[in-house]
Amino acid sequence: MNILIIGGGNLGCAIAKGLKEAEPNYNITVTRRNPQKITYLKSLGIQISDSNTAFIGAANYVMLAVKPHQVVKVLEEIRPFIEHQLLISLVTGFSLQELKLHLGPQVYIARAMPNTAISQRESMTCISTANLSEQQKQAILTLFNKLGQSVFIEEHLMDAATVLGACGLAFALRYIRASMQGGIQIGFDSQTALKIAAQTVRGAAALILNQDSHPESEIDKVTTPQGCTIAGLNEMEHQGFSSALIKGILSSFHAIDGIQHKK
Numbered sequence: 734m735n736i737l738i739i740g741g742g743n744l745g746c747a748i749a750k751g752l753k754e755a756e757p758n759y760n761i762t763v764t765r766r767n768p769q770k771i772t773y774l775k776s777l778g779i780q781i782s783d784s785n786t787a788f789i790g791a792a793n794y795v796m797l798a799v800k801p802h803q804v805v806k807v808l809e810e811i812r813p814f815i816e817h818q819l820l821i822s823l824v825t826g827f828s829l830q831e832l833k834l835h836l837g838p839q840v841y842i843a844r845a846m847p848n849t850a851i852s853q854r855e856s857m858t859c860i861s862t863a864n865l866s867e868q869q870k871q872a873i874l875t876l877f878n879k880l881g882q883s884v885f886i887e888e889h890l891m892d893a894a895t896v897l898g899a900c901g902l903a904f905a906l907r908y909i910r911a912s913m914q915g916g917i918q919i920g921f922d923s924q925t926a927l928k929i930a931a932q933t934v935r936g937a938a939a940l941i942l943n944q945d946s947h948p949e950s951e952i953d954k955v956t957t958p959q960g961c962t963i964a965g966l967n968e969m970e971h972q973g974f975s976s977a978l979i980k981g982i983l984s985s986f987h988a989i990d991g992i993q994h995k996k
């Protein structure tokens with residue numbers, strides 16, 4: 734398997750590292766204009782280059798991980814070299830229709846929205862395609878399942894996926910930080926508080942993902958009548974906990990809308 738990742742920034746490098754760890758035999762090349770900034774990848778067995786086209790002929794998958802304002806230039810550069818390869822764009826807000834416009838209608842394309850936990854192989858990745866066979870779709874799913882969990886979604890939900898999955902990572906991290914701050918105030922040193930907060934979130938996620946359970950039924954199991962959990966939960970709700978989160982998700986969603994309109 735040959736994978737070319739164009740755009741060796743935060744996301745491109747995270748994917749390269751995660752994939753190499755999952756599949757040491759994959760040939761992975763990461764490109765950027767300043768490859769000297771990612772020479773550490775070489776020690777992981779990942780090739781780096783400043784050429785977007787030198788390795789493209791042998792690639793099975795070409796992943797695009799440049800910023801939205803950089804994508805058109807890259808598409809024009811690689812267009813003559815894209816034939817059999819499956820192009821997966823990770824670029825936020827750049828539609829399948831726009832990709833086809835720049836690459837031609839015959840090119841195999843997909844969009845994927847992972848989050849940076851992909852470096853830990855714990856991403857939630859949402860994928861949309863237009864013209865792929867079931868076999869190609871299955872192959873993409875298998876690829877991203879090596880890096881966490883993945884689902885196919887309708888393309889019109891890509892912005893929503895960006896907010897819930899990619900921005901959502903930051904929301905979850907802020908929850909962990911706030912828990913840590915509370916933990917320090919009630920007696921823990923910062924490192925212990927952080928470990929307790931982070932592992933507790935991991936445990937909560939495992940209860941849902943491994944058991945196909947619902948959050949509220951798990952909450953019911955830990956809220957003793959007149960106990961301390963329900964006292965804390967109700968106070969958080971009085972202070973607008975769920976409402977703040979939902980409003981934050983909506984604000985992020987509207988912010989994407991604003992960014993699209995400025996394009």
Ligand SMILES: NC(=O)c1ccc[n+]([C@@H]2O[C@H](COP(=O)([O-])OP(=O)(O)OC[C@H]3O[C@@H](n4cnc5c(N)ncnc54)[C@H](OP(=O)(O)O)[C@@H]3O)[C@@H](O)[C@H]2O)c1
Binds near residue numbers: 767806846
């Ligand atoms: N970070 C996330 O959580 C996340 C999640 C989902 C999707 N995304 C999307 O993924 C994309 C990348 O995000 P990011 O956070 O990784 O951005 P980033 O860190 O800025 O990475 C972009 C990289 O592209 C390289 N680049 C720019 N022009 C290039 C060219 N012509 N040829 C080859 N490489 C080029 C840049 O390096 P040089 O300047 O050295 O060329 C840079 O390292 C964005 O479209 C973003 O919306 C990000």
